[in-house]
Amino acid sequence: MPELPDVEGFRRVLAKNGLRKAIVRVVVRDARILGKLSARTFAARLQGARLVAARRHGKHLMAKIDRGGWLTLHFGLTGALQFVPASGEEPAFTRVRLDFAGDGGLAYTNKRMIGRVGLVEDAADFITAEGLGPDALDKRFDFAAFDAAVSRSKRDVKAVLMDQAIMAGIGNIYSDEILFQARIDPAERIDKLAPGQRKRLFLKARAVLKAASAHGAGSERFAERTPKGSLLPERRKGGICPSCRSPLKIFKLGGRTGYCCPRCQGC
């Protein structure tokens, strides 16, 4: 599920339900999600502490700990964060849970174990260490900066969009939507695009991510009530172009399966 709009939804969950409450219990159901970090160290750092700020960068979510440092959450392919009321049942595939004083808790779930929960001292250092470029919705990252970063690359546009070092937050699903909205062939080399096309690509990336984030839900939820003309609901076997009704083409690029409209995108 989790690309930028999904993680933005999780950030809201955290901001709404997880801030300024004392953490009375830290449950680690599967320590593998912590990587090398031990469950004991992790729990000790959070037990009795409070989360005081929630920040998202690309597909990463970070929560500032009042005693210092940050809790980091990465969702991989199947991760999610949800609030669990005090009386509520723990969701399936919960790997880590933080319980708050008298008021439920937050459950980090992850069906497949691809994803990470961790602790870092500094948020900016973490972003650097992860090799992340600017967040795709960061207003300071404008077209000029994007163009400078990509115009000399020879890679295909889809790979560039998904490159977290150039711009953080876009994955396989949203790259398809963005390329469809921009009417660009995913396999086209980015340096072969006319400057106007690159600009359109950048603006559509912004627009698609912004609209999806505003729905406050993940790409799955988004797919149920996407704006008219979205590729997303048709992104399946047998799907047709929402614009010209042509059967969508299914292709492979860099090991990922993508969808595009041969007629509208010339793919």
Added chain:
DNA sequence: CGTTATGTTCGATG
């Protein structure tokens, strides 16, 4: 049983 999956990384290869 085989196939596929929203992310990332690593090694081999061109």
Added chain:
DNA sequence: GCATCGAACATAAC
């Protein structure tokens, strides 16, 4: 050095 490709990670769902 750069880019591409496949495999790996771990697991459920179709």
